[in-house]
Amino acid sequence: MDYNSEFCLDCKKYSETVYDHTSGDTICRECGLVLEAKFVDTKAEWRTFADSDNDHDPQRTGDRVNPLLHNGGLGTMISDSKNNNGGGSDNNQFRGLGRCNRMVQKQQNPDKSLTQAFASLASKASMLGLVKTILDRAQQIYKQADDKKFCRGRKDEALTTACLFLACQEEGVPRTLKEIAMVGNGATRKEINKIKEQLKRSLEMDSKITHAEDLTRRSCSRIGMKNQGMRAVNETLDNLKEYDVRRTPKSVLAAVMYMVVQLSNDVTNDVPNLKEVSEAADVAVGTTKKTYKDLYPYASRIIPSWFAKLEDLKKLRIP
Numbered sequence: 001m002d003y004n005s006e007f008c009l010d011c012k013k014y015s016e017t018v019y020d021h022t023s024g025d026t027i028c029r030e031c032g033l034v035l036e037a038k039f040v041d042t043k044a045e046w047r048t049f050a051d052s053d054n055d056h057d058p059q060r061t062g063d064r065v066n067p068l069l070h071n072g073g074l075g076t077m078i079s080d081s082k083n084n085n086g087g088g089s090d091n092n093q094f095r096g097l098g099r100c101n102r103m104v105q106k107q108q109n110p111d112k113s114l115t116q117a118f119a120s121l122a123s124k125a126s127m128l129g130l131v132k133t134i135l136d137r138a139q140q141i142y143k144q145a146d147d148k149k150f151c152r153g154r155k156d157e158a159l160t161t162a163c164l165f166l167a168c169q170e171e172g173v174p175r176t177l178k179e180i181a182m183v184g185n186g187a188t189r190k191e192i193n194k195i196k197e198q199l200k201r202s203l204e205m206d207s208k209i210t211h212a213e214d215l216t217r218r219s220c221s222r223i224g225m226k227n228q229g230m231r232a233v234n235e236t237l238d239n240l241k242e243y244d245v246r247r248t249p250k251s252v253l254a255a256v257m258y259m260v261v262q263l264s265n266d267v268t269n270d271v272p273n274l275k276e277v278s279e280a281a282d283v284a285v286g287t288t289k290k291t292y293k294d295l296y297p298y299a300s301r302i303i304p305s306w307f308a309k310l311e312d313l314k315k316l317r318i319p
Contacts, residue, residue: 006035113151117142120160124183128175130168138167141199150202154195158187162195166205174215176250176282215253215281222280223261223272232260232307239302240295247291254281255291259299262316263308293319 006017008028015030019039026036118139125135141163145151151159161184168175181189199205216237220230236256245252258277272280278288295302296319300310 008033008035114143114146117146117151117156117160120156121164124161124164127183128164128179130164130173134164134167134171134173137171138163141166141203144203145199148202150199155187155191157185158191158195161187161192162199165192165196166199170205176215178282215250219253219281220257223257223276225257225261228307229260229264232264232304233257235304235307236260236302239304240298243298243302245291245294247294250281250283251287251291252295254278254283254288255295256302257281258288258292259295259303259316260307263303263312289319 005014006026006028007013008015008017008030010031010033011028015028017035018027018029019025020027024038025034026039027034121138121142122135125138138160142151142160145159145163161180164183165175165177165180168180177189177193181187181192184192216230216233220233225233233253233256236259237252240252240256247255254277257280258274261272261277274288275285278285281288296316299313299316303313
């Protein structure tokens with residue numbers, strides 16, 4: 001509703017009036033008199049047509065065009081809604097038109113498989129809490145793969161999940177394979193990773209490797225580590241690049257986090273134990289132990305001096 005000021009015949013003065021866009025009435029706020037009925041609203045109409053008779057949202061625009069679909073994702077739907085108030089013959093005609101329309105769409109819609117895949121990608125992205133830019137990139141990857149006939153003969157769930165995995169890496173929002181596989185709907189990590197590598201080769205995409213630093217903030221925040229601790233973890237990981245540590249990024253991150261929490265109380269709760277650190281980094285406890293054993297001899301050279309002196313390093317548990 002909008003507010004304005006007009007002369008009210010009942011109040012005998014200028015009073016504040018209300019414009020009710022639903023009924024088209026101009027109403028006096030003082031006495032409730034309808035000063036004008038069915039006024040013409042000259043403002044632009046911007047409305048998305050939700051399927052609701054009680055929707056008073058003044059927007060009157062359609063959904064955005066999807067450039068990846070041949071018709072932009074736009075089409076015509078003839079509804080056979082139960083709310084139709086026409087007579088019996090009218091209802092039958094509407095239902096008949098609706099059936100014919102659906103049959104034509106099934107026969108003439110070249111984007112049916114793409115539309116289904118895009119819906120699956122949107123659902124998976126929503127479950128992972130991914131932003132729109134990542135979803136758009138995943139859809140682009142799938143469309144490129146479809147144009148190259150790559151999608152034929154491959155499981156849809158594994159393929160769409162692999163597209164999301166690649167999009168995350170390309171947009172600098174890394175997710176681990178285990179996290180991605182949680183929305184795979186039965187697709188195994190092995191299947192997802194295999195298709196991801198095949199996609200990169202087929203589409204000639206640059207290989208973007210996930211480094212331990214990419215996972216630091218999310219993993220450290222899970223154990224309540226504050227900025228100082230995260231900074232120490234990042235600098236330690238950076239110093240480790242000079243050494244040949246043949247472990248996965250996640251396991252290296254877990255071991256470094258375990259070192260840092262032993263040397264600092266820079267966490268919101270009690271100092272996390274090995275199991276809690278491993279769970280935060282999404283690594284098995286045994287793997288963290290082995291990696292920690294590999295890194296322990298380098299502790300004095302990789303942990304920044306501003307964070308821990310040589311005397312402080314004696315706090316580290318001997319593996």
